Amino acid sequence: MDFTSAKELLTLCGQHNLPISEVMRRRECDLAGAEPAAVEQRMRRALAIMREAAHQPLDNPQKSMGGLIGGEAKKLLERRASGLSICGAVLSRAMTHAMAVMEVNASMGLIVAAPTAGSAGVVPGLLLALAEVYDFTDEQLLDGLFNAGAVGYLAMQNATVAGAVGGCQAEVGVAAAMAASAAVELLGGTPAQSLDAASTVLMNMLGLVCDPVGGLVEYPCQNRNAAGVANALAAAEMALAGIKQHIPFDDMLAIMYQVGRSLPAELRETARGGCAACPGLCQN
C-alpha cells in the first residue's frame, strides 16, 4: 500500500474504509518490509521521548546553549495553575508542552524531530494536550502520530520541510499541518476533514520566514512552536465543524513550496534577516 499525494491517500482511505493512520501504518510495513509489531514499537519509543521532553522542563527548566530561552514552559504552567489562562484547557496545555520540547532541544536534550528539530514541539504539544483533556490512550496517540506522519511524508515527498529551502512555513507550518490532521482523526473527523485541516494550516502560516537569532534553534523558534499549535487547533476546529477548504492539500503544499522558494535567502535560515537581523541581539 503506497501513495504519493493526498488525493491518492484519500482514495485508499475510501476504498479500504481505513483512517489515514492505518493507511500510513500499512504503507510503512509494506515498503520497509517491517513487522507491524516492530513498527508499532518504534513509534511507541518516539512517543515516550516526546512525552519526556514535553514534561521535563516543567520541573527542571534549563537555560539553552545560546542563552536565549529557558523556563518559558514553566511560566505557562504556572499561569494555567493560577486559573488565569485565557487560552482554555487544550491550547494552554499544548503551548506549554510545545515550548517545553523546544527548551529540551535547545539545551541538548533528547527529542524527536517532527518533522525537524526546530519544529519538534508542535506535534507532541497538541497531541499530549488532547490526551490530557480527552483521556486518549497511548494507542490512540499512536494513531495520531501515524496520521501526522502521513501528512509530513507528503510534505517531504512533494515539497520541503527544510527551513533553509522553504522558511519556517515549511518547518513549523508543516508540523502544525501534521498536528491538525492528527487532532481531527483523534476527535472522530474523516480523512477528508484531516487533510482540510492540514491545508488550512499551511494557508494560514503561508510565507512565515525562518530567521533564527544567532543562527540558533531557540528564538523565535520556540515562540513559533506555540503559535503552531494555536494554528493547528484553529484549523482542526474549523474542519470538525464541517468547514471545507477550496484549496486541496496537494495544491496547498505546492503553493507553500513555491512561496518558500520565492523567499529571499536572508529569510531562509541564514540568520541574516528578519528577527535575526535585530540589532543588539546575540550574534553568536
Added chain:
Amino acid sequence: MSFISVFDVLGPNMIGPSSSHTAGAVNVARLARQMLEPPLARVEFTLYGSFAETYHGHGTDRALLGGIMGFATDDVRIRDSFAIADAAGLKYSFIPNFTETDVHPNTVDIAMTNAAGKTLIVRGESIGGGAVRMVRMNGVKIEFTGEYCSLIVVQRDIPGMVAYITEAVSRRSVNIAFMHLFRDGKGGTAYTIVETDEQLPPDIIQELRAHHGVDDAIIVQA
C-alpha cells in the same frame, strides 16, 4: 534513501538542537572514527562555514566529540562528551576556519591520530536532516555516505587493483551497489570505495591487506 519512512518524518530521535548542526555532526564523526584503527589518541576538528560560526550554540563541538567516541545521535551522553573524553584521556581541539569559504556550509575536517601514531585527515559535510557525506580523505576527493556498507581500499595506483578488489567482493556473494575510484595523481595513492547492498564479512580486510599494492582496507557503515 530508498523511500521516505514515517520515521524519517517523526525522527530521527536525537539530541538537540539541530539535525544538521548536532545530529549530522555526530554522524560525520561516527563515520570518521571507523576509518582509523582504534584506539584514538588525539583528534582535531576544523570547522567551516555555519559550523564555524555557530558551533558552540548548536553543541556541534560536543556532538563531534561524542560521535568520534561512537555515541549515536540519541545518546544523552553527548551533552557531557568533553568530560567523558577527558576521563578517557582523549585529546581534542576545535579550530573555526573563517578564511576558507568555498565549502559546503556545514563542513568539518577531522584530523585523527591513533595510539600507534598513525594519522588520518577526513572531511565530512552535514547535508541536512542528519544526513552526511564524507568528501575527502588525506586531501583527496572521495565520496560516500555510510548509508551502504562501504569498503574503502587505500592502494597504490597500479594496474589490476580494481579487478583484485571486485574479485574478493564477488567471491563473498555480496552485490556492489556503487563503486568509485579516486586518486591523488597518476601512479600515486588511490582510494577505491565500494558500497554494497549486503554487509561485507570482516575477513575481506585481511585478504585485501595481504596484497603488496594495498596500504589499507577498512569497512565503514553508518
